[in-house]
Amino acid sequence: MTTGLLAVIDMQRVFAEPGSPWAAPRFAEAAAGVRRLLPAFAERVTFTRFVAPDQPTGAWRAYYARWPFALQPPDAPLWRLTDEFADQAPHIMDATTFGKWTPELATRVGPEGRLILAGVSTDCCVLSTALAAADAGVETLVVSDACAGVDDDSHARALDVMELYGPLVRVVTVDQLIGA
Numbered sequence: 001m002t003t004g005l006l007a008v009i010d011m012q013r014v015f016a017e018p019g020s021p022w023a024a025p026r027f028a029e030a031a032a033g034v035r036r037l038l039p040a041f042a043e044r045v046t047f048t049r050f051v052a053p054d055q056p057t058g059a060w061r062a063y064y065a066r067w068p069f070a071l072q073p074p075d076a077p078l079w080r081l082t083d084e085f086a087d088q089a090p091h092i093m094d095a096t097t098f099g100k101w102t103p104e105l106a107t108r109v110g111p112e113g114r115l116i117l118a119g120v121s122t123d124c125c126v127l128s129t130a131l132a133a134a135d136a137g138v139e140t141l142v143v144s145d146a147c148a149g150v151d152d153d154s155h156a157r158a159l160d161v162m163e164l165y166g167p168l169v170r171v172v173t174v175d176q177l178i179g180a
Helices: 025-039 060-066 103-110 122-135 151-162 173-176
Strands: 005-009 045-050 092-093 114-120 140-149 169-172
Touching: 005 025, 005 103, 005 140, 025 114, 025 140, 045 103, 045 122, 092 173, 103 114, 103 122, 114 122, 114 173, 122 140, 122 151, 122 169, 140 173, 151 169
Parallel strands: 005 045, 005 114, 045 092, 114 140, 140 169
Antiparallel strands: none
């Protein structure tokens, strides 16, 4: 069994459905990687959900002015985990921010813990979470083939940026993490 906490970032309908303005084109490939990871972590898994705030404040007002479709309550269908993960999520954590490194996630990882990240999108929520966790001194592994970006170039660039934070952040594959 692999050590650490697996945080599966935002495997939600809004990022999976092809007609969504926020669809990650390689969502299905990331989902396949996540499916391979889940058995290695058992109950040490947290699924996160990006949700809109009740009332956007600060720069978030301009963000939601650009994306008004997303101003829906947390129980709206677009924010649900995809069907394949809804029943496999032992713990779900919501956040109104891109980064999911919240006090709740920090507590689940622990002060000397290890955080393994998978999900979408590599170039937004995964990146934001990885850098904040690294700043907190947490060993952070990003599973490249269990993530997807807004496009292939953005995914690759985000992985390259995160590798610059080594050894605090390491980019690995599913096979490297859990074996073939």
